Amino acid sequence: MVDGITLIIGAFFFYSLARPETIKNRTQFMGVFGILIAIVGCYTLHLMLYNSSAGKLFVGILIGLLQLAGLVLSVMYVGGLSAREVGREVISAAKSVRNNEPMNDVVPAAQAHAENRSENRAENRAENRVENHAEKPVEKPVQRESAAYDEPALKPRIVIELPKRDA
Secondary structure: OOOOOHHHHHHHHHHHHHHHHHHHHHHHHHHHHHHHHHHHHHHHHHHHHOOOHHHHHHHHHHHHHHHHHHHHHHHHHHOOOOOHHHHHHHHHHHHHHOOOOOOOOOHHHHHHHHHHHHHHHHHHEEEEEEEEOOOOOHHHHHHHEOOOOOOOEOOOOOOOOOOOOOO
């Protein structure tokens, strides 16, 4: 029997698998897959230890910790957040609760940060494309007088000649 939280994590995993645009961090997504596999393995171990109360307790605690990790990783891979950013958000929320302050900006701040990160990545990709396609001088092939070398006499190079413009 699958627990409710494991069912939610699994359903969300398969939803993200069907809709890949929801995945912002592929490593964390695969981490959730590993956690789901570990939960299934622990549940099988739980069934095998039906006579041992200590064994069932240990496996139950392990399943609970795996579910917690899977839930946090699910939030992280969809939001594009790192563990440090999630920690900061949790600490900020805890301070707000302790001081009886409203917490109306917790989620929008994370979304704004994730949007900034994705914009920076897009700009970096555009800059790399421009740098890679910059004009580079074309070198002529090197000719050797003797074929005693192991290399061929001419090193093949790709040379593209563009038509000259009339001035």
